Amino acid sequence: MSVRRNEVTTDLLVIGCGIAGSSAALRLSQDQSLQITVITAAWEAHEATTHYAQGGIIYRPDEDSAQLLAEDIVRAGDGLNNPEAVAILCEEGPPLLRQMLIDELGVPFDAAPTGELHFTLEAAHSTARILHVADATGKAVEEKLVGALLTRPNVELLTGHTAIDLLTPAHHSRDRRAVYEPLSCAGAYVFNQQRGEVITYLAKRTMLATGGLGQIYLHTTNPPGARGDGLAMAHRAGARVINAEYVQFHPTAFYDRYAPRFLISEAVRGEGARLVTEAGEPFMQNYDSEWGDLAPRDEVARSMHQEMLSRGVECVYLDLASYMPADRIKERFPNIHTQCMVYGVDIASELIPVVPAAHYFCGGVWVDEFGRTSLSNLYAVGEVSCTGVHGANRLASSALLEGLVWGWRGAEDILGTMDRRLDIQSSDIPPWYDEDLTEVADPALIIQDMTTIRHIMWNYVGLIRSNKRLERALDDLSDLEREIEKFYRATRLTDALIGLRNAVQTALVVARAAWENKQSRGCHFRED
Numbered sequence: 001m002s003v004r005r006n007e008v009t010t011d012l013l014v015i016g017c018g019i020a021g022s023s024a025a026l027r028l029s030q031d032q033s034l035q036i037t038v039i040t041a042a043w044e045a046h047e048a049t050t051h052y053a054q055g056g057i058i059y060r061p062d063e064d065s066a067q068l069l070a071e072d073i074v075r076a077g078d079g080l081n082n083p084e085a086v087a088i089l090c091e092e093g094p095p096l097l098r099q100m101l102i103d104e105l106g107v108p109f110d111a112a113p114t115g116e117l118h119f120t121l122e123a124a125h126s127t128a129r130i131l132h133v134a135d136a137t138g139k140a141v142e143e144k145l146v147g148a149l150l151t152r153p154n155v156e157l158l159t160g161h162t163a164i165d166l167l168t169p170a171h172h173s174r175d176r177r178a179v180y181e182p183l184s185c186a187g188a189y190v191f192n193q194q195r196g197e198v199i200t201y202l203a204k205r206t207m208l209a210t211g212g213l214g215q216i217y218l219h220t221t222n223p224p225g226a227r228g229d230g231l232a233m234a235h236r237a238g239a240r241v242i243n244a245e246y247v248q249f250h251p252t253a254f255y256d257r258y259a260p261r262f263l264i265s266e267a268v269r270g271e272g273a274r275l276v277t278e279a280g281e282p283f284m285q286n287y288d289s290e291w292g293d294l295a296p297r298d299e300v301a302r303s304m305h306q307e308m309l310s311r312g313v314e315c316v317y318l319d320l321a322s323y324m325p326a327d328r329i330k331e332r333f334p335n336i337h338t339q340c341m342v343y344g345v346d347i348a349s350e351l352i353p354v355v356p357a358a359h360y361f362c363g364g365v366w367v368d369e370f371g372r373t374s375l376s377n378l379y380a381v382g383e384v385s386c387t388g389v390h391g392a393n394r395l396a397s398s399a400l401l402e403g404l405v406w407g408w409r410g411a412e413d414i415l416g417t418m419d420r421r422l423d424i425q426s427s428d429i430p431p432w433y434d435e436d437l438t439e440v441a442d443p444a445l446i447i448q449d450m451t452t453i454r455h456i457m458w459n460y461v462g463l464i465r466s467n468k469r470l471e472r473a474l475d476d477l478s479d480l481e482r483e484i485e486k487f488y489r490a491t492r493l494t495d496a497l498i499g500l501r502n503a504v505q506t507a508l509v510v511a512r513a514a515w516e517n518k519q520s521r522g523c524h525f526r527e528d
Contacts, residue, residue: 006199006431010037013187013203015163018048020382020403021209022145027411029152039161041225041495045146049211052223053138054265056130057400059094061119064129066090076124076296076395078522082388088369089389093401096408105144109133122270122396123294130397135265135333160193162495166237173428183238185378189432193495198432205414208380216507217358218458221253221263227499228506230384234365235509240374242386243363244513245524248394249463250359251300255315256343261357266396269293272323275316283307298393298523301356305463317351362390371410381406392522439491446496453507461511466528470515477508
């Protein structure tokens with residue numbers, strides 16, 4: 001890695017360090033001749049969406065098969081899945097999980113009394129195949145991944161570094177003839193939050209692993225950094241984006257008017273909990289007589305939404321206490337129990353108030369079977385990408401496995417092509433210039449604009465959509481985007497300002513895709 005003033009040259013720039021980005025960086029670091037730079041906007045390296053994955057990760061017990069898993073994935077995805085991607089996940093995923101997460105990293109997955117791995121059942125799975133670490137699987141996986149990254153001498157892991165824009169010679173090169181070349185990526189402009197300055201990162205390969213976009217919605221299970229940063233950057237750079245209308249809403253997020261939303265794992269229903277009214281009456285059998293409470297997520301979320309509307313209530317409830325002993329609840333779901341107790345709800349003896357919340361983005365930056373985007377030298381892995389595995393709706397606990405598989409496959413592809421020289425010279429890309437900007441970002445304006453985006457998306461581009469709602473969303477978001485872009489161009493950078501710009505552009509991408517697709521399918525539901 002070479003460094004000049006506000007300029008860094010590296011072999012691989014990974015933007016994001018959840019399971020997808022971290023697994024790719026770990027695989028690449030095995031080649032000691034490569035320098036890998038991993039950046040995250042968060043101040044703690046563990047603060048990725050992976051960290052918040054409670055339920056678990058798909059494995060494959062002896063009685064299971066790749067074919068059976070594929071059938072479940074396609075059924076949940078309403079048949080819109082990419083068959084090749086599904087086959088890759090089902091065949092390569094479980095062996096890779098064993099190799100990397102169990103044998104190499106030693107993730108402490110829960111065991112049954114016999115000493116064998118314990119598998120749990122989740123919605124829309126035809127058999128129990130989910131590995132877990134109590135109710136904090138993602139946290140356990142992320143800690144092992146980041147811990148391993150920190151031991152690799154050829155990996156530089158930088159927190160508090162926010163990617164601003166991808167470097168594309170067609171847009172950024174001083175040589176304007178570069179506009180005639182095919183679109184490619186040569187790194188990114190990166191904002192160092194602590195120093196308040198922008199660094200130009202030139203990279204032979206760049207990998208987006210920025211996670212999802214839940215923060216553009218009023219209710220979400222996603223962490224604060226899930227603003228659609230990677231999607232917006234890729235879209236501005238000209239990368240192909242597909243299936244953006246398919247935003248999955250998790251049925252069960254904890255509800256308290258004065259508390260933040262947090263996930264109540266799918267595994268709670270997998271272990272027997274029922275969705276009920278305030279009076280304790282189950283209702284899912286009225287909406288899905290076959291699967292009931294374990295129907296695919298989009299069906300459960302819409303059923304809850306309809307139940308809430310018909311009763312004129314703000315939430316429904318999960319009843320776990322009637323179906324599992326109190327001591328077992330505290331053992332199986334210790335973190336959920338602790339979190340709910342903070343707000344005065346004892347899940348071992350009381351109903352849990354829940355609402356649907358934006359959870360997972362099934363669309364994203366189009367990628368092939370190796371995570372390659374439509375821009376040369378740019379890869380995308382994890383939730384920011386769209387492999388086609390999930391189709392129109394994601395099967396529970398498939399996200400971590402997809403991130404692991406495509407992180408690994410992207411790294412393997414890069415290792416096979418890294419003999420190429422860096423095509424862009426440092427003199428071709430101008431440094432970031434903002435010395436004439438004097439306006440300071442007003443946090444109140446940013447908070448207000450983010451609040452507006454979230455309400456627009458929740459009310460008009462949420463669980464149930466219509467032509468009138470979507471037209472209103474497009475009008476309001478387009479006006480807001482113009483104002484935010486003027487604000488952005490005149491104001492000194494902050495992480496929040498970068499995120500606001502990305503959020504409104506991401507919201508427009510989702511709203512436009514939803515407006516264009518007139519067919520209800522999976523988690524995209526048009527009432528008209």
